[in-house]
Amino acid sequence: MKYKSVFDIIGPVMVGPSSSHTAGAARMGLVARNLFRRQPKWASVHLYGSFAQTYKGHGTDVAIIGGLLNYNTDDSRIIEAHVHAKEAGLQVEFHVEEAVLDHPNTARIIIGDDDEELEVVAISIGGGMIEIIELNGFPLRLSGNYPAIVVMNNDRFGCIANVSKVLAQYELNIGRMEVSRKELGKKALMTIEVDEAIGDDVIAEILKQPNILQVTRVVD
Structure with a gap:
């Protein structure tokens, strides 16, 4: 992986504590929401590897929820994202998975409402950078860093x-x-x-x- 700037290494301005587990997770949720094109009513989040082991301590759960609520990585509201999700009518469930995948920071995010459902698989590759590697069963590579x-x-x-x-x-x-x-x-x-x-x-x-x-x- 080649970095384009020093900010790709030290990570974005963000709510901590971790660029990979917090900022990257927030970006995952945000890109998933963008792909869904609107606020989902529910989300089922499956965490693998390191995400599954440390997601509460590193704020991965609130970060993903914050992204689904359209919060950027530096939005202080991420800290209380659970509360804001309830207020917005967004129901979120987290599932810790034991399967071993190719990348340790992997999340499968399934979101939907009364009309549609969307599923993405994303990895956090460091410095707050992510890749969406699967969309509704289609393999792809989408960073979320460029138009x-x-x-x-x-x-x-x-x-x-x-x-x-x-x-x-x-x-x-x-x-x-x-x-x-x-x-x-x-x-x-x-x-x-x-x-x-x-x-x-x-x-x-x-x-x-x-x-x-x-x-x-x-x-x-």
Whole structure:
């Protein structure tokens, strides 16, 4: 993993005590909420490895809840996130898992409301940095550190080219793009990080392209 600045090493401005277990956890919750596109009504959080062993002492639980409430890593309200969640009507359950995964700081966050459910698997890689490695069963890599969109589309010829063409039209440089699918010819997923903010006009133009089902802006 290459760090782009000293702040990637020492971590962000945050509510402590840990950049990996607190700031990273808050960012996990925040990115999950952004992917859901609204405040969820409930959350089921499964913690693995080091997260499972120390989550109460390091504030991983309140940090994830804070992220789900749209709090940034430096928001002092994270400390009382349990209370704020009850006030907001957000019900959260935590589950300590014994399975050994590839990364010690792993969380599976399942959130939903009366209409929809979303599941992400995220890892905290240090310095408050994270990666979303799975979204609703689709493998991906999403850092949450750069302006990004997640595009759901039918697995058809030309979809990737059409989305890339729109981004080029608006002079948005692609920093990273990954595509994944579960089955040939079914639904596919594009994860695209760019260098500048992605406007509503860009989202609208992508949605006009053939076989595009949904576009979610993850980071402004």
